Amino acid sequence: MAVIYEERASDSPFVQTIWQTRAECDGSDVVVADGDWDLMLVRRNGKTSLTVWGPTTYAKPVPHKQGDECLCIRFMPGTYMPKISLPALVDRGLALPDATLASFWLDGSAWQFPTYENADTFVDRLVRAGMLAHDPVVEAALQGYPVEKTLTIRTVQRHFLGATGLTQAAIHQIERAHRAAELLQRGVSILDTVHQAGYSDQPHLTKSLKRLLGRTPAQLAGIRNPQARTRGVDSGGAGTSYAGPRHVVFVQDVALPLTVKRT
Secondary structure (H helix, E strand, O other), X not given: OOEEEEEEOOOOOOEXXXXXXXXXXXEEEEEOOOOOOEEEEEEEOOEXXXXXXXXXXXOEEEEEOOOOEEEEEEEOOOEEOOOOOOHHHOOOEEEEOEEEOOEEEEOOEEEEOOOOOOXXXXXXXXXXXXXXXXXXXXXXXXXXOOOOOOOOHHHHHHHHHHHHOOOHHHHHHHHHHHHHHHHHHOOOOHHHHHHHHOOOOHHHHHXXXXXXXXXXXHHHHOOEOOOHHHOOEOOOOOOOOEOOOOOOEEEOOEEEOOOOOOO
């Protein structure tokens, strides 16, 4: 396997997941569209860097070198950094300047690089310092809960853009594509996936998956997903929330719930 992958849950309500990888050889991964943003620490040739990566809106290949190590802290929808503009980071990253070999600068202070083991403590420090915040309007809307009646549609959209960098409609399109991918990997037929994921027809499904995930429905149906049996998917109609991985990397046609984002 080209990439060794390890993932764990987080104790922080601000964090969706924490994962780390190591590239065993040179290769290329497919980074897929997602509605999330990450803090990504990369070690390459003895140098460590930390980047704030905004949400990705299309699939693209990304090369990696043997020995590359990555640590990713992926944040919950609605979590944001008040002093960093996520709309400005759509499909882009912001490299945080190094302070020392073991630290970086953020808002005028030096911070130690996080590790896989202490990532939760690192996030808690960010919260206490006011570097992280959470928008309950975005969380409620994404989970299908009613938002306050005093909020207009335009106000809710401003919340989404500020806290995610994307519109609510864009996030739903990405969520639908990921749900369709997992249905296909579970053995659901392409035509049934069209219906269950809420697409108008098969060409609509194919166009969406190729743009957002970099694969056709037939390609996804032929890819084994080792996570499929552990991640629940409600096979109901459109509007059902999708609990599968937000990011998928295809390594030798094996789907893994991870993304290595680099320029």
